[in-house]
Amino acid sequence: MSKVIQLPDDKKPLSERLKAVLDGDYAEARDAARAFISRPEMTPVHPDIPKEEYREKTLAWIKDMIAEGYTKLPYDKQYGGEGEREKYMNIVEIIAHQDMSLAVKQGVQFGLFGMSIGSLGTEKHSSKYLPDVMAGDLLGGFAMTELAGGSDVQGISTEAVYDHETRSFTINTPNDDARKAYIGNAALHGEMMVVFAQLKMSPEGESMGVHAFMVPIRDKDGKTLEGVTIEDCGHKVGLNGVDNGYLGFKDVKVPYDSMLDRFASIDEEGAYHSDIKKKSHRFFKMISTLVTGRVFVSMVSLSGAKNALTSAVDFAEDRKVFGDTLMDKQATHSRLLPHLADAYAMHFATRFLMDEFKRGGPEVETMAAALKSKSSDNAVAVVDEARKLTGGKGYTSVERYGVLHDDMDVFRTFEGDNTVLRMLVAKNQLTHLARKFNGAAGLDKFKKALALHARKRLAHFNAGSGKTDDTHLTDPLTQRKLFAMRERAMMYALSEKMMKISKAEGAAEAANQCQDDMLAYADAYAERIMMQRFVKAVDAQQNPEVKAVLKDLCDLYAVHTMRKNALWYVENGFMKTQKTKALAKLEHKLAEKVRPHAKDLTSGFAVPQSVLTSPENAPKAEAKTAPKAAPKKKKRHWPWGR
Amino acid sequence: MSKVIQLPDDKKPLSERLKAVLDGDYAEARDAARAFISRPEMTPVHPDIPKEEYREKTLAWIKDMIAEGYTKLPYDKQYGGEGEREKYMNIVEIIAHQDMSLAVKQGVQFGLFGMSIGSLGTEKHSSKYLPDVMAGDLLGGFAMTELAGGSDVQGISTEAVYDHETRSFTINTPNDDARKAYIGNAALHGEMMVVFAQLKMSPEGESMGVHAFMVPIRDKDGKTLEGVTIEDCGHKVGLNGVDNGYLGFKDVKVPYDSMLDRFASIDEEGAYHSDIKKKSHRFFKMISTLVTGRVFVSMVSLSGAKNALTSAVDFAEDRKVFGDTLMDKQATHSRLLPHLADAYAMHFATRFLMDEFKRGGPEVETMAAALKSKSSDNAVAVVDEARKLTGGKGYTSVERYGVLHDDMDVFRTFEGDNTVLRMLVAKNQLTHLARKFNGAAGLDKFKKALALHARKRLAHFNAGSGKTDDTHLTDPLTQRKLFAMRERAMMYALSEKMMKISKAEGAAEAANQCQDDMLAYADAYAERIMMQRFVKAVDAQQNPEVKAVLKDLCDLYAVHTMRKNALWYVENGFMKTQKTKALAKLEHKLAEKVRPHAKDLTSGFAVPQSVLTSPENAPKAEAKTAPKAAPKKKKRHWPWGR
DSSP states (O other), rough: OOSOOOGGGGOOHHHHHHHHHHGGGGGGHHHHHHHHHTTTGGGGOTSOOOOOHHHHHHHHHHHHHHHHTTTGTOOOOGGGGOOOOOHHHHHHHHHHHHOOOHHHHHIIIIIHHHHHHHHOHHHHHHHHHHHHHTTTTOOOOEOOTOOOOOOOOOOOOOOEEEEEETTTTEEEEOOOOGGEEEEEETTTTOOOOOOOEEEEEEEOEEEEEEEEEEEEETTSOOOOOOTTTEOOSBBBBSOSSOOOOOEEESSSEEEEBBBSSSOOOOTTTOOESSSSOOOHHHHHHHHTHHHHHHHHHHHHHHHHHHHHHHHHHHHHHHHHEEEEGGGGGGHHHHHHHHHHHHHHHHHHHHHHHHHHTTTTTHHHHHHHHHHHHHHHHHHHHHHHHHHHHHHHHHHTBBBBBHHHHHHHHGGGGGSSHHHHHHHHHHHHHHHHHHHHHHHHHHHHHHHHHHHHHHHHHHHHHHHHHOOHHHHHHTOOHHHHHHHHHHHHHHHHHHHHHHHHHHHHHOOOHHHHHTTTHHHHHHHHHHHHHHHHHHHHHHOOOOOOHHHHHHHHHHHHHHHHOOOOOOHHHHHTTTHHHHHHHHHHHHHOOOOHGGGGGGGHHHTTTTOOGGBBBBBOOOHHHHHHHSSSSSOTOOOOTTTTOO | OOOOOOOOGGGGGHHHHHHHHHHHHGGHHHHHHHHHHTTTGGGGOOTTTTTHHHHHHHHHHHHHHHHGGGGGSOEEEEETTTHHHHHHHHHHHHHHHHHHHHHHHHIIIIIHHHHHHHHHOHHHHHHHHHHHHHHHHHEEEEEEEEETTTTTTOOOOOEEEEEETTTTTEEEEOSGGGGGGETTTTTTTTTEEEEEEEEEETTTOOOOEEEEEEOOOOOOOOOOOTTEEEOOOOOOOSSSSSSSSEEESSEEEEEEGGGGSSSSSSSTTTTOOOOSHHHHHHHHHHHHHHHHHHHHHHHHHHHHHHHHHHHHHHHHOOETTTTGGGGGHHHHHHHHHHHHHHHHHHHHHHHHHHHHHHHOOOTTHHHHHHHHHHHHHHHHHHHHHHHTTTTEEEBBBSSSSSHHHHHHGGGTTTSHHHHHHHHHHHHHHHHHHHHHHHHHHHHHHHHHHHHHHHHHHHHHHHHHHHOHHHHHOOOHHHHHHHHHHHHHHHHHHHHHHHHHHHHHOOHHHHHTHHHHHHHHHHHHHHHHHHHHHHHHHHHHHHHHHHHHHHHHHHHHHHHHHHHHHHHHHHHHHHHOHHHHHHHHHHHHHHHHHHHHHHHHHHHTTOGGGGSSSSSSSSSSHHHHOOOOOOOOTTTOOOOOOO
């Protein structure tokens, strides 16, 4: 990884040049992070480790991150930070190669906990807490989800009742089902939590909706504070380095200043104020801070996928099956190469998401929801495929497929359940469409737009739906159009269907009967972004060899995805079957073209070798006691006679 | 489960009647097995358990099975068994609900080890070993797979050299890569292994191909024998109750009688004899004993799927999301109900497989390979979906989704890798077709058959490809035809493609370029069987309510599967898009019809409640020490001032 000899760019091995493309502006920071996770003390844990030990190890790694100066990066300079959030995200993306519990625990501490103090609170909160947060002197968590509530966060039951006389809030968990659930850092290490609760101005008073409060749960000695009940979530499917817990509150009083009051506050006379008038609008403004977490999950899921792809390609290149190299088999191409193309597409898409996130683009919530779902689903799928390809070897815990699978399993649930997030994508885009075509006049405009879209589709159908030549199918413009038109057509169809059912059976029924369409739409949306970003990334390349390899991989992404969606294209008049069949053939052809570069493409991920496996914790006793070779001619007694 | 009051059949709750359908002739044995696994000592282990402890627990359960008299069931009466193999399989299918390590360890001991002694050996072996095998006095395993060999079992490197002077065989592992790998019962409990090795009649002599030998590896005190090297596979992704190991042999001598000599033997003069002349034919005859294992995996995978479906439907019925019951949501229908239909289809298909297995049907190897792949893939997929649906709760290890996933993960690899097995299905059927159309005259016949098939397809296309009404789509004859014609057409197309490529580029290239088609064919083959058996099961019902519910579920299976394969139907002229669109609508309609019976349908599986979760091993310390409710009015010091 170290750049001792500076070769002119095109003399470097292809894998190095691909790495440079992927690392982009953060090459130096990412290489430093690679060196960081390659330290002996960062060797991945073997899953045999007791969770108690794993949790302490994860905390020790957090401290290593602090010592390295990493954790100051995402915070503003005025609080002792460095204002380098993007750099930090890049580093965490690399750290995720080594251990997902570490990636998640840092996410709880420096993301969910620290960032929500910064973005939901005001100056007084940031200056008071952030220096301790980034130094690890105040460990905390983010207590939003409740046991029975799941994704319905706006409907949480925890209450914070304001008492103007004492200028304090009393936090209560009304029943067991309302306990805060699966809260990271709660079971063991957290001292304080950002607790989300329904704010009431008096015990019987009206709820002002969900607000966040800084609530201490433990003293400095780790003793649980009065009124707080903490239960350990215990062993989990994965992420056992993170101490998740359930939290209950019984008459827990916190002072006035504990309310994070950026979007709403209580004045000296005890009156409630907010610039955002509607409860639900306030709520959605508050939870928009969750976007950071979703950007984070998109990126670290991809890291897990890169681990698995690296290991699996290495295995397939080494393995002989019935005399041939496994990587040369058609089935192996189909099992690995589209996933490899997908990982590159997602890499470029997440860079774009990060850019949008930085500049606060209007679609960032939608994009983050779509890419988070897609990336976490893909990551689990690629790890699963890699494990299967690697057979019995992949089933031993020395290989890390099991751990990666089990750790990332919940990436599809937390920071927004993927099903709920996909519906959010569709809802946001429906709202966007409704705004564009507002009111009765709008409905006419909408119908005109639909008609225009239908005409365009027809024109497209006549022009290209039967074309089958490779030049046509690998034309970036054709590809982008086919992805974009699919997304548009699905949104229009969804919108029409919703209006129709809504009119006949009501809005709730319409929403329910369109769930599957909404889910499908969200993926089309994500795929369109991935396609666009991949094409742009190919365009941007100067080096001809890099450009050619990435173009083939981009084509594989495009063709594989279109083939996956071919039924839709046929059913909706975008493709004739001669075209969908041509795609199937072309996919095999592209796989053949990509195959010689498979190892370069995974080497471009530059996942350090030391984090691809996890050594066993205990020495193998029997292997050492059993004789390696028996002394010859010695008479042995076989236990035949039983 | 106990039948205290005998109600007339149609007064029983629907779930009881469905249970009766599924349990069939083995209702009593299955209920007894349910009682067996409901014992307190059979409570599923929490995954937090150290593997050493889990292994001993699994062995103790094996002894409970022996004490219960179960393990005598599959063996012939003349050796002390009961000749009730099917009953035994039914019992093991129930036991799998409780613990997959137990199911697998019994499979190693009483299936792979015991059954191969019975079927590869002769009378002398059976009478000597089987009584001890079923009593658990001789624990053993099945040492076939080698580290670098994977699925290429015919190419194993372990050697057994015959020496006529001493009438013994010397077993050697030529290099580390040739070690026997992932062998159950090898790391800890096994005393003797059925070892597969290349038989040579002299050190430099010709190999007679793969043969099996009884090789002791440990003495009665558990000490590894001289010349044998045992290494523990250590912690694995799942199945940590099974002690898998690597085995190496260095000049290990075993006497003449250790050769399992049903298909080949060495006479008194030291000459080799076999009725099966071709090495590879002998080999395939020998490994046809693996079929039992594949029937077993089909069945126990289904048990795991039933656990997950039961838990997930219970959760979805209880859970409120945004005010509605989760089970009422369209997305939940789509996530769970096709899996439920699939589980019923697989249940009926595995009963048929068992019948074919019993009667030694000619297609049993093909069927077992196809259904094993399908069932194990499905099981992992349904557990995955159930875990996601259950959110954070499903991620705690108290729920068993993680364990089920990780245990069954390798079901897709062992007893034949699913990719390799699917290719076996296609190869067997290609061979079958080649036999049918043998030689040059056959090629003409084949071309005529193709033309006839094309004409039939055309007739079908004209008659039904545009039909969209529910009566047509739910007609069992239509459904069966669409499944069967798909399978046939895929086989014909595969065969044509292979011949074409073979002629131009050679047989090896043809085989490689047809891998994806072969894999797809194998699933079409499995789906056709599942469809047929489901239709037959519906036909067989007398009770109108049961028949109606099963008919809807069968329709859901048919329609969902056809919808999944809709692109193929369209591309191959079997369906017009108005039909594929009608299928999508009908699938939602059928889901609505099935939904009210979801809980009855999972209750019909009769998975004991006690095996659906695994309690934690240690008491939750903190939950007990933290005060449940804080005393009021007591002044507390908040740690604000830091």
